[in-house]
Amino acid sequence: MKKYINDPQRRPYKIVSTETQNVIGHCELNFERSIPRLSRILIADNTERNKGYGKKTINAMLKLLFVDNTYDQADLNVYDWNTNAIKCYEGVGFQINEGATTETSIGNETWKGLNMQITKSNWLAKTQ
Numbered sequence: 124m125k126k127y128i129n130d131p132q133r134r135p136y137k138i139v140s141t142e143t144q145n146v147i148g149h150c151e152l153n154f155e156r157s158i159p160r161l162s163r164i165l166i167a168d169n170t171e172r173n174k175g176y177g178k179k180t181i182n183a184m185l186k187l188l189f190v191d192n193t194y195d196q197a198d199l200n201v202y203d204w205n206t207n208a209i210k211c212y213e214g215v216g217f218q219i220n221e222g223a224t225t226e227t228s229i230g231n232e233t234w235k236g237l238n239m240q241i242t243k244s245n246w247l248a249k250t251q
Contacts, residue, residue, distance in 0.1 A: 135163070138180050140171060147171040150180055152187065158240075159188050161199040164208075177211040182250065185215070189243040196242050200225070203235040216249040217241045 128135060132155045138148035148166040152159055161184050166172050188194045199217065201208050209219075223238035 136184075138166065138176060140176070147176065148180070150184060152184060159194055159197050161185075161197060164199070173207075177208070178214060181212065181215045185241070185246050189246055194243065196240060198238055198240045200236050200238055203237050209237070209239075212239050215241070216245045218245075 127133065132153065134152040134154075136150050136152075137146045138150060139145065140147045145168075147168040148171070149163055150161065150165070151163040153162045154160075161181065164177070164180060166176050166180075185197060188197050198220070199212065201212065203209075217239040218241070220238040220240050225236035225238075227234045227236060
């Protein structure tokens with residue numbers, strides 16, 4: 124765990140409820156590639172889902188990248204069956220990159236992974 128937390132290519136964060144101050148999830152900024160990636164975004168407590176924490180978390184992560192740093196683009200990956208997450212990401216301004224899909228075998232199933240991208244200018248336009 125210490126190695127993971129101290130990895131300079133990753134910045135993990137806790138997601139904390141503004142109402143209860145309890146930790147309700149996790150997210151991470153990943154800098155292993157030239158384009159920073161939002162990853163491991165999870166609202167773990169089911170009772171805290173559908174309250175807007177996902178959108179607030181994504182916007183906070185993008186603010187770190189676009190306002191506080193010099194990045195002009197970010198991306199993330201999501202499985203196509205995760206429609207709630209896809210709607211959340213689209214609501215912030217992410218768009219599906221049709222040319223970058225993956226397939227992962229999970230047991231007897233094949234899961235399709237979608238890549239979604241956002242530019243700083245598109246994000247700023249959504250936040251105005």
